Amino acid sequence: MSDGFLRGLPRRYYLGLVFLVALGLSPVVTTQTQLITIIGILYLMMFAMTWDVASGYTGQLNLGHAAFIAVGGYTTAILNITHGVSPLVSIPVAMVLSGLAGLAIGIPALRIRGAYLALVTLVIPTIFFQIVILFDGVFKGSFGFKSPPTSLAGTGGSTGALVTVNRSAMATIIDFYISYAVLLVLFLALFAYTRSDSGRILSAIREDEDAVVAAGIAPAKHKVFAFVLSAMTAGLAGALFVHSTAGFPHPDQLLADTLSLNIVIVSVLGGLGTIIGPMVGALLFGGLQFVAGEFDVALPMLEQTLSDVIPVVLFVLGMVVVYYRPEGLVPALLQRSEPELEDPARRPSETAADGGTTPVEQVAEKQAESLPNSGQSQDNEY
Amino acid sequence: MVNITNILISGIAISSLYALVAIGFTLIFGVGGVFNLAHGALLALGGFTSYFISFRYGLSPILGLVGAVVVTGLVGGVLYLQVIEPVEDNTVAVLILTLLAGFLIQFGFGIFVTKQTISIPQIAPGSVSIAGTGVQNNTIFVFVSSVVLMAGLFVLVERTDIGKAIIAMSMSEKGASLVGIDQRRMKLYTWMLAAMFAGFAGVLLTSYQTGQWNMGLQPLLLSFTIVVLGGLGSIKGSIIAAYLIGFVETITTSVVSSQLTGVVPLSLLIVILLVRPQGLFGRGVDTDV
Numbered sequence: 001m002s003d004g005f006l007r008g009l010p011r012r013y014y015l016g017l018v019f020l021v022a023l024g025l026s027p028v029v030t031t032q033t034q035l036i037t038i039i040g041i042l043y044l045m046m047f048a049m050t051w052d053v054a055s056g057y058t059g060q061l062n063l064g065h066a067a068f069i070a071v072g073g074y075t076t077a078i079l080n081i082t083h084g085v086s087p088l089v090s091i092p093v094a095m096v097l098s099g100l101a102g103l104a105i106g107i108p109a110l111r112i113r114g115a116y117l118a119l120v121t122l123v124i125p126t127i128f129f130q131i132v133i134l135f136d137g138v139f140k141g142s143f144g145f146k147s148p149p150t151s152l153a154g155t156g157g158s159t160g161a162l163v164t165v166n167r168s169a170m171a172t173i174i175d176f177y178i179s180y181a182v183l184l185v186l187f188l189a190l191f192a193y194t195r196s197d198s199g200r201i202l203s204a205i206r207e208d209e210d211a212v213v214a215a216g217i218a219p220a221k222h223k224v225f226a227f228v229l230s231a232m233t234a235g236l237a238g239a240l241f242v243h244s245t246a247g248f249p250h251p252d253q254l255l256a257d258t259l260s261l262n263i264v265i266v267s268v269l270g271g272l273g274t275i276i277g278p279m280v281g282a283l284l285f286g287g288l289q290f291v292a293g294e295f296d297v298a299l300p301m302l303e304q305t306l307s308d309v310i311p312v313v314l315f316v317l318g319m320v321v322v323y324y325r326p327e328g329l330v331p332a333l334l335q336r337s338e339p340e341l342e343d344p345a346r347r348p349s350e351t352a353a354d355g356g357t358t359p360v361e362q363v364a365e366k367q368a369e370s371l372p373n374s375g376q377s378q379d380n381e382y
Numbered sequence: 383m384v385n386i387t388n389i390l391i392s393g394i395a396i397s398s399l400y401a402l403v404a405i406g407f408t409l410i411f412g413v414g415g416v417f418n419l420a421h422g423a424l425l426a427l428g429g430f431t432s433y434f435i436s437f438r439y440g441l442s443p444i445l446g447l448v449g450a451v452v453v454t455g456l457v458g459g460v461l462y463l464q465v466i467e468p469v470e471d472n473t474v475a476v477l478i479l480t481l482l483a484g485f486l487i488q489f490g491f492g493i494f495v496t497k498q499t500i501s502i503p504q505i506a507p508g509s510v511s512i513a514g515t516g517v518q519n520n521t522i523f524v525f526v527s528s529v530v531l532m533a534g535l536f537v538l539v540e541r542t543d544i545g546k547a548i549i550a551m552s553m554s555e556k557g558a559s560l561v562g563i564d565q566r567r568m569k570l571y572t573w574m575l576a577a578m579f580a581g582f583a584g585v586l587l588t589s590y591q592t593g594q595w596n597m598g599l600q601p602l603l604l605s606f607t608i609v610v611l612g613g614l615g616s617i618k619g620s621i622i623a624a625y626l627i628g629f630v631e632t633i634t635t636s637v638v639s640s641q642l643t644g645v646v647p648l649s650l651l652i653v654i655l656l657v658r659p660q661g662l663f664g665r666g667v668d669t670d671v
Binding site: 059061063108112114115116118119120122123126127130133134257261264265268272304308309311312315316318319322323326 | 416417419465468469472473474475477478479481482483485486489490493494596599600602603606610641645648649651652655656
């Protein structure tokens with residue numbers, strides 16, 4: 001199965017590698033304040049790709065990904081700030097609890113599909129927020145926690161830090177690299193998973209769930225697993241986020257409507273169901289905001305500055321992409337630059353011209369091979 | 383002691399408002415099978431249009447109401463023709479596009495108009511006394527207009543050709559096409575009608591409570607709850623569900639705790655989806671009038 005994906009190794013993978021290395025070198029050229037913004041972008045990248053693994057691949061839109069992030073963020077904040085538990089313990093606990101939240105959403109998601117699921121998931125962060133308000137003794141209400149949790153890296157101080165250094169600029173750099181390392185690990189894990197046979201089944205589910213069932217595969221466990229994986233990794237990212245300099249255990253940061261919305265926009269921009277796409281989308285989104293913030297100019301006529309109107313620009317950009325390039329920017333660019341290297345798994349609705357197969361066919365064939373009577377089901381048409 | 387009359391009056395008022403809020407969402411779902419995630423933004427559009435007309439330009443609030451209905455109707459039509467219609471068959475694209483369009487409209491108001499709370503002059507100022515309880519004329523206006531509009535909608539759907547065509551489409555698009563119904567036009571009418579209802583509801587919402595640039599999300603979720611509870615696409619079901627939710631909310635907030643505002647409908651939604659996903663009146667029966 002792996003030759004299909006190795007075939008695409010040249011150029012675009014090197015390009016991606018160069019990009020990642022360049023991102024990793026950003027502390028060299030940025031000021032401390034700029035670096036904090038970039039750390040924020042790293043987390044948006046993580047949030048987006050953890051979203052993509054469930055929603056982008058199975059096509060089941062989750063419009064409330066912030067809820068998983070918030071489960072992670074609040075768990076670690078409550079354990080760490082209120083109960084004094086070390087982040088080394090509280091972050092893994094947060095991850096497990098988020099995974100359970102993923103299970104709680106993933107199982108009902110088997111019954112309610114498509115648009116219903118989208119709306120239900122849209123409701124969940126709102127309910128979570130109401131819970132935060134109702135139980136403000138535990139969650140500290142709409143104003144968030146008063147003191148920060150233990151930082152990933154810091155100069156000591158009252159809340160302590162996992163890594164203690166004596167200069168705060170250095171602490172931010174270490175903070176950046178811890179976040180960057182987690183980003184890489186998450187990326188590799190999700191990339192490997194989605195390119196595995198199990199990941200291919202997810203793409204096949206998005207295309208035609210009935211065909212997957214007909215091939216003798218139960219989509220249910222794959223869908224639930226994707227949701228749990230998505231939630232767990234989002235919980236990990238959310239938990240780390242509140243410990244980093246870019247985040248804080250506050251509902252505006254963990255439960256804002258705009259957080260879930262931004263995750264969807266950046267994933268759509270980059271390309272659903274690619275893992276790389278949402279990362280690129282988040283980088284583009286964060287980059288635009290970063291540039292707008294750095295070179296803030298007043299716009300004539302509108303009495304607004306550039307950074308004020310940037311959300312509107314991003315919504316329009318998102319809509320234009322969905323409208324004209326529903327597959328997203330990354331697949332669209334790949335298709336243009338290297339048409340012969342097109343990976344059929346990325347463009348699910350069409351069969352590759354060279355006789356490549358769609359995920360549904362791949363899954364069906366794979367399943368057929370593993371059955372004793374393999375020859376017959378090869379001829380099935382889906 | 384909780385005042386029963388008060389509960390009854392505010393329950394009726396909020397429920398008839400909820401019915402107006404949800405009906406546009408029901409119509410679009412019933413006919414096109416589309417969840418319009420920009421529905422809440424259309425309410426905000428109604429609220430802001432009337433804010434411009436009757437507050438910034440100081441014209442009559444009635445004119446504000448009419449203007450809001452016209453503007454949202456037009457925007458609804460444009461939204462359908464320019465944004466939704468070309469991608470109608472792609473559920474994911476429709477969801478994302480309506481979501482983004484909705485937030486685009488609302489952020490537009492937040493950025494270019496105001497992030498402050500907006501309020502508009504009351505459409506019917508003054509108050510009267512009913513059974514010893516003072517009732518604002520505005521509240522009565524909400525109730526009466528809701529009843530009149532719903533009755534009008536029933537007449538439209540049952541007695542006119544356009545209404546019958548809309549019902550036919552909600553039953554079977556193929557069948558409707560076969561008997562010569564122009565689908566695109568009927569869907570356009572439905573979107574415009576639904577948007578006009580949303581605009582009307584948005585003005586009343588702003589007048590009854592207050593408005594804000596991001597006022598749309600809560601009513602959107604509420605509409606979804608009502609539509610699910612009432613049975614997807616059923617107009618009658620939606621109205622009954624609106625009253626049910628309105629009263630449950632009024633009773634819990636006034637008897638138990640006012641902190642529960644907003645929590646009740648959402649929690650109900652989750653329970654309904656888990657226990658009875660087909661709604662009170664079943665799904666499948668599209669526009670059971």
